[in-house]
Amino acid sequence: MEFDSSAPIWRQLKDEFTRRIAVGTWAPGAKLPGVRELAADLGxxxxxxxxxxxELERDGLCKSERTTGRFVTDDSHAIDTARGELAQAAADVFIARATGVGMQQSRAIALIEQRWMHHDHDPETPTPTVET
Incomplete structure (x- = not known):
């Protein structure tokens, strides 16, 4: 994992761990790696x-069992909420970049619809550069 010097590393880790839970890399109810193992793997x-x-635990995305470790929550609502928050953050970044290059809302929406359909048909295809 590459870190961005403009944000605290713990925050970037929390975001990455949240993403892993939201996309199912860390499945509901799964035991999480230990602190030392994660730290070593991520440097x-x-x-x-x-x-x-x-912070993940505070957000309800994992829970500690005193003698057995941490586990991903099995609360589907908490996971769906995290997924929605990640999508909202991605949308905010897209909006900032689109408006930053002078794109109008209608064109941005059309672009998302076009890319969504393209992704549905072939998610392995690289995303081409789109002119605005």
Whole structure:
């Protein structure tokens, strides 16, 4: 994982862990890797990984079992909420970039619809550059 120097690493880890839960890489009810294992795999301080996991727990996306470790929540509503928040953040980034290049809302919506249909037909195809 590559880190962005403009945001705290724990926050970036929390976002990545949330994404893993939202897309099912870490399935509902699955045991999460331990703090030290995650820290070693990601090349971060264990305290940083611990903070990210604590925030996930605070958000209801995982739970600690005192003797067995942390587990992904099996609360589908919490996972759906996280998925929606990730999609909203992606939409906000897209809107900022589209308006930044002078794109009108109607063109941006048409572009999303076009790309969505293209993705539905062939998700392996690289996204071409779109002129505005």
């Amino acid at each position: 971060v301080n264990p305290n940083t990984a611990q903070r990210a996991l604590s």
